[in-house]
Structures are given as C-alpha cells and as structure tokens.
Amino acid sequence: MTRFPVTSDLSNLGQPAPIAPEEAPTTQADLPQAQDVPRGQQRLIRRVLTPALRWWLQTQVEAVTELEIDLQAKDQQVLAGYLPLVRVLAVGVIFQGLCLTQARLQAENIRVNLGQVLRGKPLKLLEPIQAWGELHLTSADFQQSLDSDLMRSALRDLICILSKELNQPLPTALATLQVAEATVNFGHGALDCTLNLLGEQPFTISFASEIGLASPQCLEFRQLRAFGLEPQTIQINLGEDVHLESLCLTPEKLTCEGGLTVFP
Incomplete structure (x- = not known):
C-alpha cells in the first residue's frame, strides 16, 4: 500500500504525547484488543461521533457502496475527545478516481475536536495517528x-x-x-x-x-x-x-x- 492519499480536514484538542518520529512503527499485533463498550455508554458515540465520522469519511470519497464504522470508547473518553480504537469497512469505494473493491482500516489512540463537533463544526484530527489497513484492488478496478x-x-x-x-x-x-x-x-x-x-x-x-x-x-x-x-x-x-x-x-x-x- 503506498502511502494512502488521505486529505484530512482534521485539527486540535487534548494534550496527548506526540508521536516520536524515531519511534518504531506499531505492528498489527500491538493494536489494543478493545472490549465491547457497554450499551449504556454508547450514547455519545451513536448520537454525535459515529454520524460525524461517517459524514467526514463520505466527504473524502466520490462514492462508497457500503460503509461500516465501529468505535470503541467509553463516554468519559469520548467527552475528552479520545477514541482508543476505530475500525472502518468500506466496500465499493471511489477515491479521487481510484476504485477499490474493499478497504478495511483500523486506527488507535485518536484525538478529535469533540467540543467543536458538539457546536456543529466539522470533525478534525488533532494529532498524527497510526492507521492500519487492508486494500483490495481487482484488475477491473485498476x-x-x-x-x-x-x-x-x-x-x-x-x-x-x-x-x-x-x-x-x-x-x-x-x-x-x-x-x-x-x-x-x-x-x-x-x-x-x-x-x-x-x-x-x-x-x-x-x-x-x-x-x-x-x-x-x-x-x-x-x-x-x-x-x-x-x-x-x-x-x-x-x-x-x-x-x-x-x-x-x-x-x-x-x-x-x-x-x-x-x-x-
């Protein structure tokens, strides 16, 4: 996967430790195995973050047939603008004319501008993140x-x-x-x-x-x-x-x- 061409309209919140440039890349085995979030703690995710993330992802592509989003976080973490784990499955994606049969993406330790999102502003990323994924490009797609x-x-x-x-x-x-x-x-x-x-x-x-x-x-x-x-x-x-x-x-x-x- 060459560097994914991501346009991030994503900007600042939280006081996380920045990713050190010399730090060795995280491997798939290092990603946290988050437990399912209790149903009572999913209100903010369902009402605010999931729709905001879905909207932002859809603005990054020209078309997507199927889009599934799984956010693993508790209310306290969401209120702090922190998402421990996000998984995305996209099927039938067209990104800047590039056609993909399927894309699976996963990212951890994400900081977002929740306060601004609650005031109707676009979702933004506040610091670099490590994203992992699997892309499928058929010969016909190519x-x-x-x-x-x-x-x-x-x-x-x-x-x-x-x-x-x-x-x-x-x-x-x-x-x-x-x-x-x-x-x-x-x-x-x-x-x-x-x-x-x-x-x-x-x-x-x-x-x-x-x-x-x-x-x-x-x-x-x-x-x-x-x-x-x-x-x-x-x-x-x-x-x-x-x-x-x-x-x-x-x-x-x-x-x-x-x-x-x-x-x-």
Whole structure:
C-alpha cells in the first residue's frame, strides 16, 4: 500500500504525547484488543461521533457502496475527545478516481475536536495517528482507475523514477510529461505496462517486472525490463510514514496490507 492519499480536514484538542518520529512503527499485533463498550455508554458515540465520522469519511470519497464504522470508547473518553480504537469497512469505494473493491482500516489512540463537533463544526484530527489497513484492488478496478488523475500521476512519477534509476533520459522535459493512455496487466507477482506519453513530443514506454517488498518502506522491482536494457532490480523508497506488511499481486487482483501515519 503506498502511502494512502488521505486529505484530512482534521485539527486540535487534548494534550496527548506526540508521536516520536524515531519511534518504531506499531505492528498489527500491538493494536489494543478493545472490549465491547457497554450499551449504556454508547450514547455519545451513536448520537454525535459515529454520524460525524461517517459524514467526514463520505466527504473524502466520490462514492462508497457500503460503509461500516465501529468505535470503541467509553463516554468519559469520548467527552475528552479520545477514541482508543476505530475500525472502518468500506466496500465499493471511489477515491479521487481510484476504485477499490474493499478497504478495511483500523486506527488507535485518536484525538478529535469533540467540543467543536458538539457546536456543529466539522470533525478534525488533532494529532498524527497510526492507521492500519487492508486494500483490495481487482484488475477491473485498476483498469477503471487508469483514467483518474491520481493513477496517471502515479504512473508518471514511476516512469520518472525508472528513467533516473536506469540512467535513461526521456525524450521530453519532465515538467511537460503527461500520461495520455495506459495499459496495465496483472500477473502472478508481476505486471507489464505500456504508457503512451505526451510532452514536447509523444512517445511510448513499455516495461515489465516482478514486484514485491524489499522492506516495509521499500518497493522492489525485480527482473525489470525497460528501455531495451538487460533485466535489472531497482528499489523505490516510499518514505518513513509508510509501513507495508504484505503485497500480493495475482492476475485477478492486488492486495496490500500495512499502515501509514496520517497527519492532521
């Protein structure tokens, strides 16, 4: 899962200890196993926070077929703007043109602006959080997503990285490079891609590669064939805020599990 593209309209409350940059990422096994909240302590969650969170999530996507939210918190914690654990299941999601069959997300130790929410203000996040999730992207989803600005921007960036890593200059300035058309096919742990690109002059680039994880922060392209060169291996660093646990590619779908830091 590359860094999830999250637009957070989320801002300040509470006095939590900030997440230390050097702190090792939380793993799925470290997440708290919250007990079900007693029914009598769910009033604020049902009446205020769940609708507010549902509204905020729906504003972040263009469409969602099914959205389930599970908030684990007691009234005292809610009143303090603190949510120990939040789970979200979204089915049939379209985010900035990116289509996802299913997304499961989980986050812990969340601070929100409850006081402002009670006065009718939008829900906001007050400090960085660690979010963990599982994304399912079918081959059909991917093909449908190829027309989105988000996907074309990602493919453009990938071509620029490959050009630099393989020391193969492109026949156009990077600032003018645009993806006009893309064809991407999934395989077992591999993909092949053909891009028609526009710039100072149109041209086509094709590449094929096995793909996997070199580390939780690093994608690895193995047996990469591009620009007419011999097969090579390159790695792409996704940044310290990303922590991928698994990446599985089949002819039918791409499944990714991992986490990232979400900032206010």
